[in-house]
Amino acid sequence: MNFEFSAEENLFVDEVKAFIREQAQLPDAADVFAPDRDSDSMLSDTPARRRFNLAMADRGFLGMSWPKKYGGADKDGIYDYLLNEELSRVGAPLIGKGIGIVGKTLITHGSEKLKTEFLPQILRAEIEFALGYSEPSCGSDLAAMKVKAERSGEGWKINGQKMWNTSAHFADWYWLAVRTDSSASKYEGISLFIVPMNHPGITVQAIETLGEHRTNSVFLEDVWVHDEYRVGELNKGWIYICEALDFERFAIYTISPLEVKLERMWAYVRSGKRDGRALIKFPEVRRLLAQFTAQVEMAKMFQRKVISAACQGGVPTVEGAMFKLYMTELSQRMANAMMNILGPQGLLHKSGVDVVSDGSWEWSYRASPLDTIGAGTSEIQRNIIARRGLGLPASLAR
Ligand SMILES: Cc1cc2nc3c(=O)[nH]c(=O)nc-3n(C[C@H](O)[C@H](O)[C@H](O)COP(=O)(O)OP(=O)(O)OC[C@H]3O[C@@H](n4cnc5c(N)ncnc54)[C@H](O)[C@@H]3O)c2cc1C
Incomplete structure (x- = not known):
């Protein structure tokens, strides 16, 4: 059993990190990266973000897992995942719907006309869906x-x-x-x-x-x-939607925003004080940090199971549901815990005087529930685990 990525995969991660460092030097970098806004990656559009996507296309980062016949590199899907992991770590736009849902569905089920019209434009980052x-x-x-x-x-x-x-x-x-x-x-x-x-x-x-x-x-x-x-x-649309949703669960929910959140938590409690006493000395704070450190590690293991199943050609529906449920609710628990640690100051908006951590916890508290809804709510993930994973009946009511 090996939970680590291969040497070649780690080299690719280094290449992506180097690309991100280069991009971070450019004058419009502030409009591309939002490292303390963990779920921003998919949801906004600026000229800078479009330029960044073009730069990713020029680097050959788009469509790596597509067949060569369609302009891809025939690489394992794990490379798309590794790329998204690094992009979400710094709050940059992820490779998303075009490469994943649309592109992969067109490659498998689309007519020659649709493939010819859309696949090259998706690869060149010219269109958004x-x-x-x-x-x-x-x-x-x-x-x-x-x-x-x-x-x-x-x-x-x-x-x-x-x-x-x-x-x-x-x-x-x-x-x-x-x-x-x-x-x-x-x-x-x-x-x-x-x-x-x-x-x-x-x-x-x-x-x-x-x-x-x-x-x-x-x-x-x-x-x-x-x-x-x-x-x-x-x-036959329902079949295509379900196939693509399984892909979305694998690709969108990356672990690095949770790691970044945990690092931010550590950074705050190491330097912060309550009633003149270092936060790090409070037993309840230490207990919370130890718990979250273990839970982020658990989320990572859930995710590795999804990746491993997907890389072996499986459709990890149940594993994907467990991962999505666990990591989105963990993200919400972390934000809630930080609101308790920060007390009234935690409620300050980023524009407020005396705001802590640039208001990122106040924002996180408001934003983290969204991830428990999009791409299937927590209740629906529990239903998938219960019915498909455990073989339980559809409903115990009646
Ligand atoms: C940030 C964000 C982005 C989104 N982006 C898109 C997008 O780009 N395109 C798109 O088409 N949609 C998008 N959605 C919609 C998202 O997929 C739906 O919100 C989600 O599937 C829930 O559907 P609903 O809002 O209709 O709630 P409902 O289905 O009405 O659910 C309401 C409540 O009832 C619960 N519930 C429903 N059925 C059951 C059940 N069988 N058992 C137990 N509990 C149940 C739900 O868990 C929820 O708590 C987005 C949502 C969010 C939050």
């Missing part, structure tokens, strides 16, 4: 989606409302799941389309979250899309 899955009345029970596409000439006319669509206000393209057959079972009547975000029938409305990130409500009114922009087989 928003994911249109959730709706006002369905998120956890995603297969109950109602946004409807009806046949119209050589294409489809789409009407309805999507909800919580992150990046929709700056994305170029919409990866959109809709109901194409209302008479089929809820899992069998869904199809995926790629739609330009600047379509005149699309209206994007901002929703501000507790974590200061913007997400969006998206309204679709007679949005016509040619059938050529349907991804894969008609009514």
Whole structure:
């Protein structure tokens, strides 16, 4: 049994670190990196971040795990993961939806037309995607989606409302799941389309979250899309969404933000004082730090299990659910604990006088619950573990 990465993988990590150091010297670095805003990586867009993505493309960091035939490097998925780990450590934009969800689904299920049109643009970091899955009345029970596409000439006319669509206000393209057959079972009547975000029938409305990130409500009114922009087989969208969600669980939830959070915690209690006495001397503070140190290590082990299963070609649904549940709730517990340690001063916003740690704990306290909701809530992760992992019945009620 070996929990460590190989020499070649560690060399790659060194290469990424060197790239990040170079980028950190550039004049726009402050707009690229947000090291104390652990979940910022996916959610904002600035010219500096787009430039950074182009630099990653030039370095060959995008699409490393894609087949050579499509411009990739045929590398193991672990390289994408290692890259994301280093990027999230410094709060830089992660390689996300385009390379992962969209690119990998197109490579496996897309038509030649869609592959030719989109894969090169994704590899060159020229386009951004928003994911249109959730709706006002369905998120956890995603297969109950109602946004409807009806046949119209050589294409489809789409009407309805999507909800919580992150990046929709700056994305170029919409990866959109809709109901194409209302008479089929809820899992069998869904199809995926790629739609330009600047379509005149699309209206994007901002929703501000507790974590200061913007997400969006998206309204679709007679949005016509040619059938050529349907991804894969008609009514097979649910299968593609599930495959891609499993990938998302593996790639998005990196461990380094937790390590950074723990380091920040240590740094504060080493130098901080309460009633003139060093914080590090309080038994409850020492106990908390010891607990969190062990728990971050446990989260890392959960994650290694996911990576190991994924690298051997498995679909680590249950392991991914355990990791997502454990690490997102741990992140929230750490933020809550720091609010207790800091006392009233912890409530100060980053713009406040006498603010501690640049307000990062106050922000973390507000923002960390979001990760327990996005990409499947904690309750849904527990359901996956209970049903698929433990073989328990769907519900004990009744
Ligand atoms: C920051 C953020 C970004 C997001 N980005 C996107 C995006 O880009 N695209 C997109 O399509 N969606 C996105 N989402 C939506 C996200 O996937 C949904 O919010 C999530 O799946 C929960 O769905 P819901 O909000 O409809 O809540 P509901 O499904 O209505 O759940 C409400 C509550 O009931 C609980 N619950 C529901 N069903 C069960 C059950 N069977 N058993 C036990 N408890 C249950 C839930 O856990 C939750 O506590 C994002 C969400 C967040 C927070």
